[in-house]
Amino acid sequence: MVPVGIADVAPWPDWRAAAEGALAFLAEHVGWDVWMVTQVVDDRQIVLLAHPDRAVRPGTELPWERSFCRQMIEGNAPRLATVTAAVPEYASRTTGPLRDIAAYVGIPLLTRDLQLFGTLCGVAYRAKPRSAARELSVVEAAARMLSTLMAAGWDPPPLPGEPGREVVS
Secondary structure, three states: OOOHHHHHHOOOOOHHHHHHHHHHHHHHHOOOOEEEEEEEEOOEEEEEEEEOOOOOOOOOEEEHHHOHHHHHHOOOOOOEEOOHHHOHHHHOOOOHHHOOOOEEEEEEEEOOOOOEEEEEEEEEOOOOOHHHHHHHHHHHHHHHHHHHHHHOOOOOOOOOOOOOOOEOO
16 A cells, blocks of 8 residues: 555556656646647557547547648657747648647657657647747656656557547548
8 A cells, every 4th residue: 555645656557647647747837738649550640648638539630741740750840839830840730620739849759669659749829938948858758758668568548449530631
């Protein structure tokens, strides 16, 4: 039994709980409007988890070719943009469901063999001050922790069920 005074730092029971904890931590300490863990499957980016949990439904898909995260992964745009309209690679994607994203941060999540699993990303609907860039290392540490847990054998949750999956085009 874990003593009451230290239960708040007990290990997470699984990868999902660790990811949910990371998202809640980022929301509380870094801010931004929505934090997500995504998985890239073929030509789709699929939301596994989001915080707040009702902000984006797990299973929501975005075509990988239109994703902010793809631009970041491929090195075409920075990991953090306090004003997405000022970054051409992001500004060209702010249409449709992405039109309201004014700031973006994303970090790759990697498997044990250094293959892309997905991303840990955050968005804000209002531009952020340049000082928000100081928080990048915190987001990178959270993403690295999740990648390390995968490398250690902790399995991410399965993809949300196919029926009713929301596809954003």
